Amino acid sequence: MQLTKETVIAKANAACKDTLMETLNIEIVDYGHDFLVARMPVNSKVYQPDGILHGGATVALAESVGSFASHVFIDTEKFFVRGIEITANHLKSVKDGYVYARATFLHKGKTTQLLDIKVTDDANNLISVCKLTTISLPKKQ
Template sequence: MNSKEVTLNKLNKMCENTLNETLNIKYTDIGDDFLVATMPVDSRVHQPDGILNGGATMALAESVGSPTSMLAVDMDKYSVRGIEFSANHLRSVKSGTVTATARIIHKGKTIHLVEIKVVDDRGRVISLCKLTNYILAK
């Protein structure tokens, strides 16, 4: 198993018995400047009218945005806390899988700004999110 697979397995393991498990969010890819997670779209994450709930989309985005900062700092010395989150929902989804890709667009000593794009199965952006993470010394 390569280091990429080890890291993805660690991330997925750490999310057992959490909201990620409830929503079936899975980390699927990682690179030098990004982290990717997926979530199935089914009745568990629908609004009453049968489309993906914006809150579930935001949970997916937060679930990929915070770990992106965690991977960029020494977690023995620092903690990561989300302090501001915004989302623009651009399109609706009824079924399939949505994929969130997070990238740090500003990496300061105490603040990271993370952009998260959530796309549908056809690669269309359904939500564009920004997460500000505060980096706290332990």
């Protein structure tokens, strides 16, 4: 079954209810055959004490979009996805607006997946570079 952009985005955002993604106002905003994009508002909910975007919130955004990307591209009737490692390099601060995380695959294996996640601001400045490894495990029958 071919998934439409609108269907993927709607299903992903519906799955965010009562989760960390809802708490941080993370929403999936774009999808293509090899990528997924989410955004998160930068405000006091995600600040560190000195009034800029907290690195942990950035990592939560990155892991959310990367895990969703792995989830979208596997057979969820047979497998479930878990993140097993994430790294992040924070390059620039953000005080307001939105940050966008674009997840693309570096490796899409049957068991493990490696995603490159670039986090940018409203002006497309690179804020963080993250790498996420996910694992697809079979559901018990």
